[in-house]
Amino acid sequence: MNKFMIVKVALAVSLVVIAVSVVVYMSVSIESGMTEVLSDYLSLVDRTTIGNSKDKFYEDFYDAYYNNADVTSEDSPDSVRNKGGGGDKRKNGTLGYKTKKEAEAALNAAASRNNKQPAAWKVVGVNGRFFVVENQSSKWWGDVVSGSGSSMSSAGCMWFAISAMLSAKSDNVVTVSQLLKAVGYSVSYNSAGKYSVSEKLPCVGNDSGKKYANGAACTPSGIANSYNGRTLMDSGKPNRTNLTKGSVYLVHAQGDSKRIVSMTGEHWFVITGYDSSSKAYQLLNCKVTACNADEVDRLLNHAYEY
DSSP: OOHHHHHHHHHHHHHHHHHHHHHHHHHHHHHHHHHHHHHHHHHHSOGGGTTOTTSHHHHHHHHHHHTTSOOOGGGSHHHHHHHHOSOOOOBTTBSSBSSHHHHHHHHHHHHHTTTSOGGGEEEEEETTEEEEEEOOOHHHHTTOBBTTSOBHHHHOHHHHHHHHHHHHTSSSOOOHHHHHHHTTOOEEEOTTOOEEESSOBSOSSOEEEEEOTTSOEESHHHHHHHHHSOOOOBOSSOOHHHHHTTOOEEEEEOOOTTOSSOSSSOEEEEEEEEETTTTEEEEESSSOSEEEHHHHHHHEEEEEEO
8 A cells, every 4th residue: 555545544544533532522512502402491480390391391391302303203202292282381470461462473373282173262452451362163172072962062050161271371372172081081173173072071061070181070170180180279269369369260250140240141251351440340251351349249159269
């Protein structure tokens, strides 16, 4: 082998060694950097939520990973989210969305990972904030029924109110289909976006004597606990001080003969706030967005704080 060839071989070996060293260095640096980022993240969040696919950190990771990997539809970000929900971390410590545009973007995201029909949701403005609420319509929910024949569209307002309540304090819209999956049912939809479940529900309302497929009681607390581990306590009436500090209430009105907050005399809806100057509650999933608090309290027989 001549001297020129020896020099070429030596140079090639040197380049390989340098390349390997650079890769190793970069890998170690990236790993170290990621460790630092993760440590910072863990110091800022409630660690009890880590590991839950509903956490926004993990959703961002899934988006980045699956958008750049060759995976099946079964492993897609939408499938991962639908197995565990849409997220339960509050938006910068506030309720709802700051702008209608942000709420509309959230609505479209909810539709894309559910029945693909944006018309199945709507944006509602309440006291300067914007919320995404699922439409309780037979067009989407008429085929989801209980053993007694009651449908989600005709008597399932509790589910839609729980969805609205969770969505109000979440980074993403929490849909009724996600809640149904959380309590043990398979959910599907046809080409028109109409939902169906794997079996008839025990009931579509509040009945602590009945159980969902996963064994949870047919109550608001049973649904919420199945979805994100939160137990809801029923205080009967809202605490107005807590409402001014960020709490929301899932409430049920009955005997509404004047049809103040309902169309039929009883209704599940959400109280998102209290204005002490006007003595009015701000309302969601309701026929009105504000109403005298004393008048609403007289109608209530359930109030679950969240």
